[in-house]
Amino acid sequence: MNDPGNPDTPNEETPEDAQDLDKPIELIHKSVLPYHPRVGDVLDLNVDLSVGVVLGRSDSFHRKYGSVGLGMIGGVAETSDDVLTSLMGMPVNLDLMSPHVMLVAGKRGSGKSYTLGIIAEELALAMERREIEVAAVLVDTVDVFRQMVDPNDDQSDLLKKWSYEARGFPVNVYIPRRTYVGLPDEVKKKARLFPLSIGPKELTVSDWGYVLEKGGTLSTAMENLISETLDSVRKGYSIDSGERISLKRDFSIKDMIQCIDTSPSIEELYKPSTRTAMIQRLKRADRMGVFHPGGTSAQDLAIAGQITVIDVAPLGSDAEAVLAILTNMLCRQVLTYRMAWTDEGTSAREELPPTWLIIDEAHTLVPRAGPTPAKDAIIGYAKLGRRFGCSLVLCTQQPSAVSDEAISQADLIISHSLSHDNDIRALQQRAPAVLPDQFRDKVFISSLPRGAAIVFDQTTENKRGFIMQVRPRLSQHGGTDRLSGLFEAVKLLIPDDIEEVEIIDIPEEADEAEDTVVDEPVVEDEMEGEPELEETSEDLPEVPRPPLKLSKDDWQVLDGWMRDYVQELFEEEKQEFSITDEPAPRSEEPVEEPSLTEVEIVPVLDPKINASEVLVKQFGPVSKELLSKATTRKILYSKASHRYLFTSENDYRETISVDRQGTDPIVVINWVADSINSGGLDLDQLIHEDGFTFVCFRSEGIRVVFSIGTSGILVSAPVVVVGVDRRLVAAVADRIRNALHNPD
Ligand SMILES: Nc1ncnc2c1ncn2[C@@H]1O[C@H](COP(=O)(O)OP(=O)(O)OP(=O)(O)O)[C@@H](O)[C@H]1O
Ligand SMILES: [Mg+2]
Known part of the structure; x- marks a missing residue:
């Protein structure tokens, strides 16, 4: 892990070690x-x-x-x-x-x-x-x-x-x-x-609408029929022979079709044409091979x-x-x-x-x-x-x-x-x-x-x-491989004749259309010839589950439908739940915490800088340009120096780059500080953070900060000038530039 609190270690480190540190x-x-x-x-x-x-x-x-x-x-x-x-x-x-x-x-x-x-x-x-x-x-x-x-x-x-x-x-x-x-x-x-x-039990009546009818809207009769079918399959129903088809918590589309075919109450309430149309659609859905x-x-x-x-x-x-x-x-x-969550450890x-x-x-x-x-x-x-x-x-x-x-x-x-x-x-x-x-x-x-x-x-x-x-992908994008061809081939293997069966639209109040429809040879043999899918519709033995807790805070932010869903889900799973005043345990989510980096702010009374108090940030082997950029960015983005420099939305800033090769950093520090002084600013404070020292100066309406970084013989000490008055910022920056070029 990169620890921003550690200064870069100089080059005598092994390359592997150096890599882990914050080398640019x-x-x-x-x-x-x-x-x-x-x-x-x-x-x-x-x-x-x-x-x-x-x-x-x-x-x-x-x-x-x-x-x-x-x-x-x-x-x-x-x-x-x-x-x-x-x-x-x-x-x-x-x-x-x-x-x-x-x-x-x-x-x-x-x-x-x-x-x-x-x-x-x-x-x-x-x-x-x-x-x-x-x-x-x-x-x-x-x-x-x-x-x-x-x-x-x-x-x-x-x-x-x-x-x-x-x-x-x-x-x-x-x-x-x-x-x-x-x-x-x-x-x-x-x-x-x-x-x-997808377990057919997961689908609501309106979900069935999307599956059964392109566009998602079933006629009222069909909607009522699907609703009644789901209800009967879930609760169980009796057929004419008196036999009771018991309730199923988990059921297949075939169970639904069987219900429509055999339930006397459905037969009584819905026209054969409606039932046939529904069965056709359910068979088509079954052929998708996902509802199981x-x-x-x-x-x-x-x-x-x-x-x-x-x-x-x-x-x-x-x-x-x-x-x-x-x-x-x-x-x-x-x-x-x-x-x-639960109290029993199995959250x-x-x-x-x-x-x-x-x-x-x-x-x-x-x-x-x-x-x-x-x-x-x-x-x-x-x-x-x-x-x-x-x-x-x-x-x-x-x-x-x-x-x-x-x-x-x-x-x-x-x-x-x-x-x-x-x-x-x-x-x-x-x-x-x-x-x-x-x-x-x-x-x-x-x-x-x-x-x-x-x-x-x-x-x-x-x-x-x-x-x-x-960036480019490491792994393959797009599905144009042999498998796509196989998918197609598998589609062809499955008799898909249901597509050719006309799906009949039922006018809401159609009266005598039934006869023509009832004769349609649609329902008998279509399911044959498809790969045998093992059935797993038996209910599994129930395992008692520990009661669940939901925090009141969380509960309150849920929309109505989501609350209903939670209630339904836990009822179905036969799992008790309660809404508690306890806060939800959220320990795994990273919580924002204040910076771990130590920031030390040292007010300076002596207007003359003591260069030995200024930390010189060591970088690995980088170019002159990157060294300068890196040091400048640190001045701009480190919280403490940022706070010192920028006090309003309307601040302007100018940056002066100061780069030297083979010069002792102490000499550079003195030279830059003197130049800022001659620009009319007083040394104000030193901020030590993250291996850097931000040397802060101020005068009426202007703040200036410089910092120093080195990479072997390269030394960079960029200066940032900030203030609300654009012209003043430019004038001060010019004075500092002049002083830098003409040291006395
Ligand atoms: N960052 C990238 N680098 C290299 N190649 C790319 C990059 N982004 C996309 N491509 C190329 O462009 C092709 C199209 O990209 P992609 O499939 O992501 O488009 P899309 O925006 O999702 O298009 P569509 O709207 O058709 O789904 C890719 O197959 C890939 O070859
Ligand atoms: Mg795409």
Whole structure:
């Protein structure tokens, strides 16, 4: 771990040791960042010289954790007129330790999904380094993340330029159960495939609407029928022979069809045409091969230390509805279990780790207009997830088409190229940082090349968006491998004749249409010929579970539907729960604490500097430019010197670089201090922090700070002049420059 409290150790250290300390990081070379526009507005980001730009973390948080729990996602790709403040080439690191809501936006082919892959890779790497322990679930409708198991050999040249090597990651890939069953065992093993299913009991009446009817709306009669069917299957019902079909906590679509076929009360209430139409639709849903008792649960998907990809691409046009239902279940279950705990040591919260839910093509699941089975749950997750340690990454080509309630929660936005005015406007409105005028220009934003993006971070100090080039992927992106072909082949193996059966629309009050429909030869043999799926619809013996607790605070922030869901879930699981006054144990979430770095402020009475009291910061072997930049940044960003220098929003600043080669640092300190004195300023105080000393001077309306760093024979002692009156700042800076050039 990088400890910012330790000064750099000089070069006699072994190279390995030296690497661990806060040696300034090497910049990414311009040749690797071919697109790097010049941006006029000054860029102040949170920078740690040993790692680069830090996103999503406050300064104090970063001081506590250093380089731990950061993921390198790209490099700053913009230049500035001011070499001193330019961050061009700085690696960009994303905080993976605390929960975030992120939006990744961009038009078709701009590199969004690729960027999601980068986030997943960095989560996996940080987990390999044992810096974090989370679950990451990537939901994928278009088959782009499954190949994370393979190395990115296609871009090996690009990776080499970035000094990376291609590699795969052991992600678990859940594919629809039907596709899974049809694949050879060695393929399943090699591609780390698992069967994905949803227990029909998880679906509400309105969820069934989405599955059974394109567009999601069932006729009233059909809706009543599905509701009654679910009720009967859950509670049990008697058939004509007097036999009682007992209740099923877990049931299959076949159980539902059997109920519609045999329940006298359903027969009495619903026309044969309605029942037939419903059975047809249920059979079609069954053929998707994902609705199955004992469905995949959130606990299967969200596993600590594991990246899980849910790949529903093989479902084709049904992928969206299935994914929405699954995401709904996942969001609610993760939130609920993360919220609850028990006294018995087996914490409900431990059943589900802090989870990163990463959703590609989010506009289909959380659209601005209209409902989907997942919309409320995703919005709830966006609003509450962070409270329970959970993160959300939404990706979309149309930010304007995503629910504002979800986007407004974003603390980080990565926007690739956008071309529609609506989308640019949506970004502008929702960006958690300032969008410089230059970036607002439609031509600018629509011509960002692939992989380049504007990044906005709520925690950065001056809150301006900046241009980043996303790093190349280590693992393969996109699903154009042999397996995609196999998925198709498996689809063909399964008799799909149900598609050819006309699904009959039932007019609400259709009277005599029944006869024609009843004769349709649709229901008998369709289920034959499909792979035998083992049934697991028997209820498992119940294991008593310890009572759960939910804190009153947490309970109060839940929306009504979420409270109902929690109640229902625990009733179904036969698990008692209570709302208590006790605070929820949240120990695993990193809590922000004040800086650990010792800051010592020493007022100075003697106007003449005692150079021996000034610490000279030792850097490793770096270039003159980087040494100067590093020292300047330290003056600008260290909390204590920042506080000393900047007292209002309207402060102007000038920076004077002072670089010497082979001069004794003591000589440089005296020379710079004397020059500042002759500029009309008095020595005020010394601030010792982090191996640096910030030497502070002041006069009416002006503050000046310098500090000194060295790297072998190179010495740098930049001077920063700050004040509200721009002309005064410029005049004082000029006087100091003159004095520096003409020492007496
Ligand atoms: N940062 C990058 N570095 C190198 N290549 C990239 C980068 N980003 C994207 N690409 C290339 O661009 C292609 C398209 O990227 P991606 O699939 O992420 O686009 P998308 O924005 O998700 O598009 P769609 O809207 O169609 O889903 C990728 O297959 C990859 O080859
Ligand atoms: Mg994509």
